[in-house]
Every structure is written in structure tokens, then in C-alpha cells.
Amino acid sequence: MEYSEKVLEHFMNPRNVGVLDDADGVGRVGNPVCSDVTEIYIKVEDGRISDVKFRTFGCAAAIAVGSMVTELAKGKSLEEALKITKDDVVKELGGLPPEKLHCSALAEALHAAIHDYYRREKSR
Numbered sequence: 107m108e109y110s111e112k113v114l115e116h117f118m119n120p121r122n123v124g125v126l127d128d129a130d131g132v133g134r135v136g137n138p139v140c141s142d143v144t145e146i147y148i149k150v151e152d153g154r155i156s157d158v159k160f161r162t163f164g165c166a167a168a169i170a171v172g173s174m175v176t177e178l179a180k181g182k183s184l185e186e187a188l189k190i191t192k193d194d195v196v197k198e199l200g201g202l203p204p205e206k207l208h209c210s211a212l213a214e215a216l217h218a219a220i221h222d223y224y225r226r227e228k229s230r
Contacts, residue, residue, distance in 0.1 A: 107203045107205065107206070108203060109166065109167070109170075109202075109203065110199060110200030110201055110202075111200065112170075112174075112198070112199050112200040113166065113167065113170040113199045113200065113201075113202065114166075114170075116169070116170035116173040116174055116199065117166040117167075117169050117170045117173075120160075120169055120170070120172065120173035121173045121176060121177050122158055122159050122160055122173065122176035122177065122180070123159065123160065123161070123173075124147075124159040124160075124161070125145075125147055125159055125161060126147035126148070126149055126157060126158075126159050128149070129147035129148060129149060129159075129219075130148055130149050130150045130223050130226065131147070131148045131150065131219040131220055131221075131222040131223030131224075131226065132145065132146070132147050132148075132218075132219055132222050133145065133146045133214075133215040133216060133217065133218025133219030133220070133221070133222055134146075134215060134218065135211070135212055135214045135215040135218055137164070137168070137208060137209065137211055137212055139208040140164065140165070140168075140208065140209070141164075142162065142163060142164025142165060142168040142209060142212060143162070143163045143164065143212075144160060144161070144162045144163075144164070144168065144171070144172045144212040144213075144215040145160065145161045145162075145215060146158065146159070146160045146172070146175070146176065146215040146216050146218070146219045147159045147160070147219065148179075148216075148219045148220065148223060150184065150223055153183050153184055154181060154182065154183050154184070155179050155180055155181065155182055155183075155184070155187055156181075157180070158176045158179050158180050158216075159176070160172040160173070160175070160176050160215070162212065164209070164212070165206070165209065167202050167203075167206035167209040168209045168212055170199055171192075171195055171199070171209050171210055171212050171213055172212060172213075172215075174195050174198050174199050174213075175190065175195050175212075175213040175215075175216050176216075177198075178190050178194065178195065178198060179216055184220050184223070184224075187216060187220060188217060188220055190213065190216060191213070192210035192211055192213045192214065193210070194213075195210055195213045196210045
């Protein structure tokens, strides 16, 4: 199995790793194919993602996906971030091996975090 240089870079040096204790939204997605799990935490200011962190329990591809989706989301409006797809993440990573494409579904944790933010805002 061969990974692109970008996948390896994001696996070896993942960006935005961690937890935001005061997150405005939290999303968690698990992958039934391989049991990987990704959590994404967002801070929102003026309708934009001002900070984003992730935690992944999984393989190299899963970690690279978490790292890349947070990079793509940072600074975006919530509406723009909701348009980020798993295919966008795979493209930005320079592709994933066919047997690891299922890991791209973990990028949906970003959408889950945004929906959690909207739920919290509605209940205030």
C-alpha cells in the first residue's frame, strides 16, 4: 500500500491535534469498516471557525484525514465548512489507496461538530 507524500506528512506531523475544552461544537464519527473514530472540536466567532482540533483513533489514513479536514475548515464560515466533502479531503491529500478510501468518511465529523454548534445555539 502506497501513501502520497502529503498523506505521510499529515500522518507524521498532524495539524490541529487535541481537544478544545470550551468547544462550541463537537462531532464524533466512527467507521464501521475498520473501527476508526474521529472527534472534531470547533470554536466559532462571528459565524466562522476560529479554531478547530481533532482526535483520531485509527490508522495513518484516518489521522491524515482528520488533520487535512481541520486545515480545510479553519477560518471558513460555517456554510463554507459544511460544503467540505470527503472527496475534497482525499483530493487535497493527493489520494488514498483504494483499501483506505473508507477513512475519508471520518471527515464527516466536521459536519457533525457544526450541527452540534447549531443545536447548542438553538437551545440558548
